[in-house]
Amino acid sequence: MKKELQLIPVGTVCIDLLHWLVEALGQSLPHRAVIGEEVAIPVDGFDNRREQYTGESILAALKAIPNDGTWRLVGLVDEDCYTSGLNFIFGQAVMGGREAFVALPRLRQSFYGYPEDEKLFHERTLKEIMHEFGHTWGLSHCSDLRCVMHFSNSLADTDAKGAEYCSLCRARIG
Numbered sequence: 001m002k003k004e005l006q007l008i009p010v011g012t013v014c015i016d017l018l019h020w021l022v023e024a025l026g027q028s029l030p031h032r033a034v035i036g037e038e039v040a041i042p043v044d045g046f047d048n049r050r051e052q053y054t055g056e057s058i059l060a061a062l063k064a065i066p067n068d069g070t071w072r073l074v075g076l077v078d079e080d081c082y083t084s085g086l087n088f089i090f091g092q093a094v095m096g097g098r099e100a101f102v103a104l105p106r107l108r109q110s111f112y113g114y115p116e117d118e119k120l121f122h123e124r125t126l127k128e129i130m131h132e133f134g135h136t137w138g139l140s141h142c143s144d145l146r147c148v149m150h151f152s153n154s155l156a157d158t159d160a161k162g163a164e165y166c167s168l169c170r171a172r173i174g
Helices: 015-028 055-063 118-136 155-160 167-173
Strands: 004-010 032-035 052-054 072-077 091-093 099-103
Touching: 004 015, 004 055, 015 032, 015 072, 015 118, 052 055, 055 072, 055 091, 055 099, 072 118, 091 118, 099 118, 118 155
Parallel strands: 004 032, 004 072, 072 099
Antiparallel strands: 091 099
16 A cells, blocks of 8 residues: 655645646655645744744644644645745755645745746646655755755755655665
């Protein structure tokens, strides 16, 4: 039996994106991806001064989902997020744990004043899910510039890397 990865909308997330991701993840991973129930955005996690949500609050909302045997949860939140020491994050995960999330706004061209590119947005989202999912497996950042586990300090880094694990990272996850 395949292990299940649930994509959890944290607040409202485009259903077309979720369906596309289920299909794309099914081609990239040996695990079944399904869409889980939406959870509310944690209002207490909003930092008024920064106008961003804390990554820790998003992870806490995912951790509060009862464990029904689901192997991994990857939340998708359409809000800008940050964590201590960083101006923003594309996502965050519990290293070796069950929960991870990806923040969508900075993966869109329109965030930077450019026309939307849905295909590029989908590819970026897939890469960031694969990256955060890797952290739940215990993978740290990889020095291979093409590996999906390479750290993205900017959107250019995300665009430059591939959507797959390098052979060394793949070997670590079996």
